[in-house]
Amino acid sequence: MKRLGFLAWALWFGYAFLYVPIALLVVYSFNESRLVTVWGGFSTKWYAELFNNDQLLSAAGLSLQVAAMTATASVVLGTIAGLALARFGRFRGRTLFGGMITAPLVMPEVITGLSLLLLFVALEQLTGWPDGRGITTITIAHTTFTMAYVAVIVQSRLVSMDESLEEAAMDLGARPAKVFFVITLPLIAPAIVSGWLLAFTLSLDDVVVASFVSGPGSTTLPMVIFSSVKFGISPQINALATLMMLVVSTGIFIASLVMARQHRQKQRDEQMAVQETVPRPLR
Amino acid sequence: MKDLLSRVGLWRRGAVIAVPYLWLLLFFLVPFLIVFGISLSEAVIAQPPYAPLVDWLHDEDAGTSKLQLVLNLSNYLRLGEDELYVLAYLNSLKIALVTTVCCLLIGYPMAYAIAKAEPAKRGPLMMLVILPFWTSFLIRIYAWIGILKANGVVDNLLRWTGITTEPFELLYSDWAVYIGMTYCYLPFMVLPLYATLEKLDPTLLEAAADLGCRPWKAFLTVTLPLSLPGIVAGSLLVFIPSVGEFVTPELLGGPDTLMIGRVLWNEFFANRDWPVASAVAIALLLFLVVPIMAFQHVQGRQTEAGR
Amino acid sequence: MAVQPIRKPTRLEPWQDPAQTPYVRIEKVTKAFGDFVAVDDVSLSIYRGEFFALLGGSGSGKTTLLRMLAGFETPTEGKIYIDGVDMAGIPPYERPVNMMFQSYALFPHMSVEQNVAFGLRQDGVPKGEIRERVAEMLDLVQLGRFAKRKPHQLSGGQRQRVALARSLVKRPKLLLLDEPLGALDKRLREQTQFELVNLQEKLGVTFIVVTHDQEEAMTMSSRIAVMNHGVIAQVGTPTEIYEYPQSRFVAEFIGSVNMFEGRVVEDEADHVLIRSEEAGCNLYIDHGVSGPEGATVAVAVRPEKIALSKEPPPGADGRNMARGIVREIAYLGDVSIYLVELNTGKTVRVTAPNLTRRTEMPITWDDSVYLTWQPFANVVLTQ
Numbered sequence: 001m002k003r004l005g006f007l008a009w010a011l012w013f014g015y016a017f018l019y020v021p022i023a024l025l026v027v028y029s030f031n032e033s034r035l036v037t038v039w040g041g042f043s044t045k046w047y048a049e050l051f052n053n054d055q056l057l058s059a060a061g062l063s064l065q066v067a068a069m070t071a072t073a074s075v076v077l078g079t080i081a082g083l084a085l086a087r088f089g090r091f092r093g094r095t096l097f098g099g100m101i102t103a104p105l106v107m108p109e110v111i112t113g114l115s116l117l118l119l120f121v122a123l124e125q126l127t128g129w130p131d132g133r134g135i136t137t138i139t140i141a142h143t144t145f146t147m148a149y150v151a152v153i154v155q156s157r158l159v160s161m162d163e164s165l166e167e168a169a170m171d172l173g174a175r176p177a178k179v180f181f182v183i184t185l186p187l188i189a190p191a192i193v194s195g196w197l198l199a200f201t202l203s204l205d206d207v208v209v210a211s212f213v214s215g216p217g218s219t220t221l222p223m224v225i226f227s228s229v230k231f232g233i234s235p236q237i238n239a240l241a242t243l244m245m246l247v248v249s250t251g252i253f254i255a256s257l258v259m260a261r262q263h264r265q266k267q268r269d270e271q272m273a274v275q276e277t278v279p280r281p282l283r
Numbered sequence: 284m285k286d287l288l289s290r291v292g293l294w295r296r297g298a299v300i301a302v303p304y305l306w307l308l309l310f311f312l313v314p315f316l317i318v319f320g321i322s323l324s325e326a327v328i329a330q331p332p333y334a335p336l337v338d339w340l341h342d343e344d345a346g347t348s349k350l351q352l353v354l355n356l357s358n359y360l361r362l363g364e365d366e367l368y369v370l371a372y373l374n375s376l377k378i379a380l381v382t383t384v385c386c387l388l389i390g391y392p393m394a395y396a397i398a399k400a401e402p403a404k405r406g407p408l409m410m411l412v413i414l415p416f417w418t419s420f421l422i423r424i425y426a427w428i429g430i431l432k433a434n435g436v437v438d439n440l441l442r443w444t445g446i447t448t449e450p451f452e453l454l455y456s457d458w459a460v461y462i463g464m465t466y467c468y469l470p471f472m473v474l475p476l477y478a479t480l481e482k483l484d485p486t487l488l489e490a491a492a493d494l495g496c497r498p499w500k501a502f503l504t505v506t507l508p509l510s511l512p513g514i515v516a517g518s519l520l521v522f523i524p525s526v527g528e529f530v531t532p533e534l535l536g537g538p539d540t541l542m543i544g545r546v547l548w549n550e551f552f553a554n555r556d557w558p559v560a561s562a563v564a565i566a567l568l569l570f571l572v573v574p575i576m577a578f579q580h581v582q583g584r585q586t587e588a589g590r
Numbered sequence: 591m592a593v594q595p596i597r598k599p600t601r602l603e604p605w606q607d608p609a610q611t612p613y614v615r616i617e618k619v620t621k622a623f624g625d626f627v628a629v630d631d632v633s634l635s636i637y638r639g640e641f642f643a644l645l646g647g648s649g650s651g652k653t654t655l656l657r658m659l660a661g662f663e664t665p666t667e668g669k670i671y672i673d674g675v676d677m678a679g680i681p682p683y684e685r686p687v688n689m690m691f692q693s694y695a696l697f698p699h700m701s702v703e704q705n706v707a708f709g710l711r712q713d714g715v716p717k718g719e720i721r722e723r724v725a726e727m728l729d730l731v732q733l734g735r736f737a738k739r740k741p742h743q744l745s746g747g748q749r750q751r752v753a754l755a756r757s758l759v760k761r762p763k764l765l766l767l768d769e770p771l772g773a774l775d776k777r778l779r780e781q782t783q784f785e786l787v788n789l790q791e792k793l794g795v796t797f798i799v800v801t802h803d804q805e806e807a808m809t810m811s812s813r814i815a816v817m818n819h820g821v822i823a824q825v826g827t828p829t830e831i832y833e834y835p836q837s838r839f840v841a842e843f844i845g846s847v848n849m850f851e852g853r854v855v856e857d858e859a860d861h862v863l864i865r866s867e868e869a870g871c872n873l874y875i876d877h878g879v880s881g882p883e884g885a886t887v888a889v890a891v892r893p894e895k896i897a898l899s900k901e902p903p904p905g906a907d908g909r910n911m912a913r914g915i916v917r918e919i920a921y922l923g924d925v926s927i928y929l930v931e932l933n934t935g936k937t938v939r940v941t942a943p944n945l946t947r948r949t950e951m952p953i954t955w956d957d958s959v960y961l962t963w964q965p966f967a968n969v970v971l972t973q
Binding site: 006007008010011013014015017018019021022024025028035038077078080081083084088091093097098099100101102103104105106107108109110111114115116118119121122125140141143144147151152176201204205207208211212222225226229230233237240241244245248249252256260 | 295296297299300302303304306307308309310311312313314315317318321331389390392393395396397399406407408410411412414415417418419420421422423424425426427428429430432434436466469473519520523524526527528529530533534544547548551552557560561564567568571574575578579582583
């Protein structure tokens, strides 16, 4: 990148733009002063306060619960949807199906939230279910918009996968269901894992849809953050943000280390295989 | 394979698809129909706060009953007549456009530089772009409050360098909204741009140079046109959700930063006028139909090309 | 034209024996993808123990035909019988057929051993027997010591053998091979050709191979079906296909060929005489062709069957003899290719072995030469 003066400059500007606000957030989480902008000395008291904030902790518990259920449900539904789009060719209603899968990717959250709330209200009027709104309705709403992401990830993984692997399994006597569980599923496992993580993150992050479809007593963590931020800056939020950042970046750091190691190992294996090969006749 | 599956257990395959299909029909398509229906009804003080569209009217004298359908277009008329809504729509479009352009201006050079970097470095560099996306959206917006407010980082910096002497507040203005939204949506722009730029054959540029084309000209005549699919995909990915954005203008914008997402929210939560909120949603959707269709077209073409 | 094999076979080949029943019968099979007809009304009979090649360029329909045999595609029309059983409606996992894929399709998450055992496991073969048969098969392809490796830890040639072992371990009655040597480099390919033939003879399995490489088809197979645009252009032994091509397409697809247009002037039982303006001489053939006198026909002459000389060879009578000037010479080491412009204006290609050193070669650029060939070298193309 030595020759690319402008590009290097642009790249560093971009990274600064992305990371300076986050860095400031972390620094001020250790600020003694309540005034976020004035440095009053090092302190971890906001972390202590954070762990005594029962409302926030219970909201975090609820959010984690919703996120885990959402991620699991959307992985199941999204994998089937991705499989249908990538492997089932043309079927009746494919266009509608494809449209319904990709539309939530770009649908404004206010519309998703409003429409799902109105659905739940109408359903309750007609059938008595769901009885009030809470963790179930939030999970359903989150699953609906996160399964689209899983479907797209799984679909693109399947499209790049050699279809003759599945054909070979079938040729060797495996029935379609067995082919899926023994061949397809292990090979798309990385896509499914990243789909699960993405769905989990999206669910944990959502404030708009949850605000529409949650009921009294089911306040999620983003909803708590949102209302406290609206009232102004709070160093507790800085501490919370720092912790979240820490968890996410540690996770991603470990994941990328593992992935890099696997990649290097694979390359080494491949090189060795080529080097040691001296073709010999069969007999 | 496809051919085969169409023969082997058609019904079983149908049963497999049915689960996500029905889920999407019930929780994605039907809700829109309900929104549309309610947008045509009248607000009443009741639970839920709208008048049913369809009613059984009993005629006691004749002993018969008939189905009555009341359609009420007044909610839409209000959208056209009240300046507030028109301004909100126009302002949303303006803010989304500015955000898209800002993302493109910052994101394109970044994606280009990463695609040009050594192959081993590309992964980590891209990871650094995506990493903020994995952290909370709300918290990233929140980070800017501390920077932009009076007595915040920018203000202090400006006063310390002597550029300003008065307290200077960027927060609660359109500018803050532009910055916050560009910040949040930047990864959505870089990702598809990088995907197309990385696939670009570097020998094309060598061929252009060999034929006497200067680097800048080669960029304009070769790279830029070939990366157009990425530009379109990235722009749509930023533009469409930006139009309906609620959180950023609510937290960073001033009271006069009108955006349609905010109007919808207020109609629903503050005014409890569900029919008008529904009408706003339908109108917003109509605005977005063309870009969403374009997005699906691009998306479909990309998966086809991957085959 | 009656096909005359060069040498009489010592025993009757199965396709010549009316008492034999074909093992694979393809009857008027057509496969259309939308408007595109990939395979067009193809009928073929393949016999037990054959090494049968489907030869053609890309888009000739050969792979589609193979996939219909494996059960991955359904014929739009027509029937396929394997061992007398109609295959319609039988899914691939129930067919007595195995396939070796062009990409090998080795399962990347399974070891060599697990890959080979996969098919047996589907059939519920007892564990002990699986272990035995897998070990035996791996020994046969000399991969015993690689049993625990994953596919990405193998070289291309080794992967090819794993794929072969995996498709043979179930002892299929019919093995389908889709470009089995396509991914190997040239040297390995030639060696593997012979190995495949040996293996096939040893196991007695019927092989159907799809290939675009004419040399591969010629060396390995008992019979070849040349395909073009979804239609079978010709079926025959390698010798028949090369020496007696029936159509201009087959003649040009297999090796190179010189083509002369001509008019039949004499058609007797024991010889034919064709007047060719293009060649500038009469073409004499020592056997009859049942065509009307005066008909315009094309005559094919292979480049290596033409002799070049500066003087007319002794005993030349002007038939099967043309005159021209050497325009180009390409030296290929073992042979040289001469492009000779005939006095009629047509350019003829001649290959001759380099019996002397390059510098001592008697014929050089712009020499005026005689081109002569034997009566059997003329092949009348009937289609």
